Amino acid sequence: MSVILATAGQDDKIRFWEAPSGICSRVLRYADSQVNCLEITTDKQYLAAGGNPHIRLFEINNSSNQNPILCLEGHAGNVTSLGFQRNGRYLYSGSEDGTVKLWDLRSPTYSRSFDSKGAVNSVALHPNQAEIISGDQNGSVKIFDLGSSKCISDIIPDSRSSSTSSHGRVAIQSVDVSDDARTLVAANNHAEVFVWNPADATMNQSNGEPCRPVAKFRAHPLGAYLLQARISPDCRSLVTTSSDRTARIWDTATWQLTQTLSKHKKWVWDAVFSADSSYLVTASSDRSALLWNLRTGTPVRQYTDHDYAVTCVALNDSST
Structure with a gap:
């Protein structure tokens, strides 16, 4: 299959779609839990789904097998974010249990666990494949080195929100790193976005210096919750999604708003770019x-067979 598109959410089902037609081509049951996050391997062979508290791995191209081929047990709370290392042999995950875990997919148990000291909302893998970035509910952005198994950077962005408590700490809802490794983005649930150079983030911390962002801005109106922030594959755009029912596109050169996508009727939970960065899929409570x-x-296709909120989406339309 050239395009793999999957959605999931609160109806305990994972749906695969024929992207051009909008036809649901396959449904997988995800028993015992809602689905919080989805990710597709680079080779389009497997789909990982994170729930509460387990991670399940499904075969994409074997429609006769509706069951997971691997169930990863080890988290003690909602799995909020996950992804694969480039070769697909390893999976990383973050959870509300306060840990970031690394899994060797040849085994059902985790190979390494990092203590975030706060419920983890989001994790991202640095393009060097050697560092994992997490964002947690304590308002901290941490960088873990996979070689030393140590936290090498712990950044607490200074929120501008007047309603902020706990000395300026606001829960970090989403983190991401650009494919060219030049941009690290963290967004809190008050819709404030902070931007760093990843190299500066680790260098400043090692020198004991504060890590000041190169840019910061409010992505959605005061009072709106930000739910997701992702950098496009071409590194030129950032998408943010929100409770204000929009997804917004930002130019990463200027951090100016370029588009507001506003056809959803309820919260927009997730978004993912196409491989060429010219298309976007959004998932909503509607x-x-x-x-x-x-x-x-403009929207060119709608996918509407879910019974409840759609909270996560995965897309792989790459040609490699």
């Missing part, structure tokens, strides 16, 4: 996902 053409800023 029980739908939308495929957007970013050249025109």
Whole structure:
């Protein structure tokens, strides 16, 4: 299959879609839990789904097998974020149990666990494949070195929100690193976005210096919750999604708003870019996902068979 598109959420089902037609081609049951996050391997062979508290791995190209081929047990709370290392042999995950875990997919148990000292909302793998970044509910952005198994950076962004308590700490809802390794983004649930150079983030921390962002801005209106922030594969755009029912596109050169995508009727939980960064899929509490053409800023396809909120989406349309 050239395009793999999957959505999931609160109805305990994972749905695969024929992206151009909007037809649901396959449904997998995810027993015992809602689905919080999805990720597809680079080779399009496997889909990982994170729930409460387990991670399940499914075969994509074997429609006769509806059961997971691997169930990863070890987290003690909601798995909020996950991803694969480039070769697909390892999976990393973050959980509300306060840990970031690394899994060797040849084994059902985790190979390494890092203590975030706070419920983890988001994890991202540095393009060097040697560092994992986490964002947690204590308002901290941590960088873990896989070689030494140590936390090499712990950044607490200074929130500007007047309603902020706990000395300026606001829960970090989403973290991401650009594929060119030049941009680290962290967004809190008050819709404030902080931008660093990842190299500066680790260097300043090692020198004991404060790590000041190179840019910071509010992505959505005061009072709105930010739910997701992702950098496009071409590193030129950032998408943020929110309770204000929009997804917004930002230029990473200027950090200016370029598009507001506003066809959803309820919260927009997740978004993922196409491989060429010209399309975007969004997932919403209105029980739908939308495929957007970013050249025109308009939706070109809707995916609507879910019974409840759609909270996560995965897309792999790469040609390699």
